Amino acid sequence: MPELIEVEQYREALDVLCGGTVRSLDIADSAFARPRGVPLGVFDALVGQALTATSRHGKLLLAHFGTDGYVVGMRFGMTGRLLIDGTSPIEALEYASRRNDPAWDRAIIDIGGRVVAIRDQRRLGSIELDPDTRQLGVEASAITADALHRVCSRRTKAIKAVLLDQRLIAGLGNLLADETLWQAGIDPRRPAGALSEVEIDTLASTTVATVQTLSARGGSHTGDSFELRLDGARCVLCSGSMTHDTVGGRSTWWCATHQS
Numbered sequence: 001m002p003e004l005i006e007v008e009q010y011r012e013a014l015d016v017l018c019g020g021t022v023r024s025l026d027i028a029d030s031a032f033a034r035p036r037g038v039p040l041g042v043f044d045a046l047v048g049q050a051l052t053a054t055s056r057h058g059k060l061l062l063a064h065f066g067t068d069g070y071v072v073g074m075r076f077g078m079t080g081r082l083l084i085d086g087t088s089p090i091e092a093l094e095y096a097s098r099r100n101d102p103a104w105d106r107a108i109i110d111i112g113g114r115v116v117a118i119r120d121q122r123r124l125g126s127i128e129l130d131p132d133t134r135q136l137g138v139e140a141s142a143i144t145a146d147a148l149h150r151v152c153s154r155r156t157k158a159i160k161a162v163l164l165d166q167r168l169i170a171g172l173g174n175l176l177a178d179e180t181l182w183q184a185g186i187d188p189r190r191p192a193g194a195l196s197e198v199e200i201d202t203l204a205s206t207t208v209a210t211v212q213t214l215s216a217r218g219g220s221h222t223g224d225s226f227e228l229r230l231d232g233a234r235c236v237l238c239s240g241s242m243t244h245d246t247v248g249g250r251s252t253w254w255c256a257t258h259q260s
């Protein structure tokens with residue numbers, strides 16, 4: 001958390017400010033700026049520039065400014081939220097603190113008198129001028145079977161780890177990856193390169209459908225398998241036992257019966 005669904009909600013909130021001009025930009029925490037060690041003065045170029053558009057690639061929110069084409073990239077890590085005038089489209093993130101402390105505001109931008117803040121308790125997010133989006137893989141919300149096939153081909157690491165690797169597929173986090181594999185009936189530990197063509201097709205279409213469904217419901221935590229992430233839970237698709245282990249470095253739940 002936040003995954004692409006939450007970052008898309010941040011983007012929609014920020015997009016309302018298009019047309020407004022940057023009056024001030026304050027990076028309260030220099031460690032939040034990327035690349036590491038960048039002089040904070042580079043961000044001064046944004047003052048006086050108008051917000052012209054917003055976009056998103058995976059979990060990276062992009063704000064486009066002015067006629068010179070400045071782009072600000074915002075990343076939200078594990079606990080980052082975007083607030084506008086003190087209000088966020090997401091009141092509280094799953095697995096993050098319910099506290100809401102302005103001391104966690106790492107960057108604050110005044111756009112046309114509206115105050116945009118990145119509030120990030122654990123400070124794993126970042127802000128960057130003109131980020132290199134080529135480091136990011138294919139956008140998960142629109143992934144095709146062909147693209148997923150290229151990503152998985154000959155890869156020996158677990159499919160769950162591949163889904164989470166932002167350099168390969170951008171946007172999925174732990175909850176979306178688990179829900180998608182559960183819906184697709186694929187064991188998260190399977191080597192990605194061992195998936196059949198039919199399984200790749202199913203996984204690609206299930207990824208897109210899962211993002212659409214959970215976006216409509218309001219978040220990455222609204223999947224049908226979310227309530228099954230506890231010991232003793234029974235799969236609602238097949239009544240099998242839910243199993244838990246660390247896969248791809250992350251806490252992973254799956255159904256031992258229908259995911260194979």
Ligand SMILES: [Zn+2]
Pocket residue numbers: 235236237238239240255256257258259
């Ligand atoms: Zn099952």
